Amino acid sequence: MNEFDAVQELADALLFEGYVLYPYRASDGKNRVRWQFGVLMPPDYSAVDPSERSWSQTECLLDGDDAVITVRLRFLQAQWRHVLDADKAEVTVLETEDATYRPWDEAVVRTVDITTRLQRFPREVPFHLPGGTETEPIGTAGFLRRTRQPITGTVALSIKKLPGPYGVTRLRIRVENTTPNGSSERVGALRQALIAHHVLVAAEGCRFISLLEPPEWARAYAAGCDNIGLYPVLAGDLVLSSPIILYDHPRIAPESQGDLYDATEIDEILSLRTMTLTEEEKREVRGTDPRTAELLDRIDTLPAEFQDRLHGTIRYLRKVTEPEPVSKPWWDPGMDSTVSPATDTVQVGGVAVGNGTRVRLRPGVKRADAQDMFLTGRFGTVVAVLSDVDGETHVAVALDGEEGEVQRSHGRYLYFSPDELEPMT
Structure with a gap:
């Protein structure tokens, strides 16, 4: 080897x-x-x-x-490929079957x-590296001539x-x-x-x-x-x-x-x-x-199945999940009665913010994202209040207008921390 x-x-x-x-x-x-x-x-x-x-x-x-x-x-090493027709005259395009x-x-x-x-x-x-020229026939339609310069x-x-x-x-x-x-x-x-x-x-x-x-x-x-x-x-x-x-x-x-x-x-x-x-x-x-x-x-x-593999993976989880098949997820929010994103609320400035609450967006409190400049001051409606496994709260918001309608139709929203929202009540 x-x-x-x-x-x-x-x-x-x-x-x-x-x-x-x-x-x-x-x-x-x-x-x-x-x-x-x-x-x-x-x-x-x-x-x-x-x-x-x-x-x-x-x-x-x-x-x-x-x-x-x-x-x-x-x-x-680059080589220039010329395209020739059947009579070996240079052309800009050659069509074959x-x-x-x-x-x-x-x-x-x-x-x-x-x-x-x-x-x-x-x-x-x-x-x-010497220069040189090689010619390759392309069926009966023409030829490809490759030329290399010395290096x-x-x-x-x-x-x-x-x-x-x-x-x-x-x-x-x-x-x-x-x-x-x-x-x-x-x-x-x-x-x-x-x-x-x-x-x-x-x-x-x-x-x-x-x-x-x-x-x-x-x-x-x-x-x-x-x-x-x-x-x-x-x-x-x-x-x-x-x-x-x-x-x-x-x-x-x-x-x-x-x-x-x-x-x-x-x-x-x-x-x-x-x-x-x-x-x-x-x-x-x-x-x-x-x-x-x-x-x-x-x-x-x-x-x-090979195309699906390109969609994404979390490699550090493999050592947890690969040795033994897991019959059910370690935590299923659908089975946890204490979690209800559609009805849960979070307190923001003394206001209970939840599904249906209209808010003004104030992003950038806990992050630095160039896209935030397009969202600052925009209005939207809260769709869900979610909690992650670290105990952090995230609020899903659909923008007002046509953008929000598209977000609702796809189920894809913008997510903010509670202190990035201003309740409009």
């Missing part, structure tokens, strides 16, 4: 975060500005736009100085591996033994895009960029020290690490240096049924929205990218 296999799924999620955005069509405006995470541009473009860097630096801590280190750099193809930037996964002992540091490893870069490794009695070593990994003569336009520069790059590190012979939660004696060492463009977190026994903020030991939610690429990863919403695409829109999704075609097929055939 490869030492990085345990984090492969997580690393792939980083690699393809934001790869293509819903509604997953090449013609959609959202997909004309892509690839925002972990991009290392050619240095010529970085000189034009200093907000885009051409290098990144990872610094992490080891609790020893004699180990075999394996570093894996992963990134995407089940798909609609348009020009599009695809991407190829690239990996650079380095294995060496700490004693052999410092070390600089250059890499080169060059370096991975520089160095160490520093830190002072003190603990034997701590700081490992530095600098990744740099050295591609010459880069484009001055972002779209062109992206075709010679290291896209969504991240670094995996394994150590045989010593262990890594967390920078997020270091032991007390290592806090000063952790504070002295300088990470630029990436940040390292622990992933089991490995280090994952990511362009996206993560905690130590991140993982993919077990309910997830696969990558949705959209950079929001609200699986249920994206899945339901994808199901609403028209047949014409789905044809273009199938022709946009092989990954979106697979995504569409997966969602279209997703069993209902």
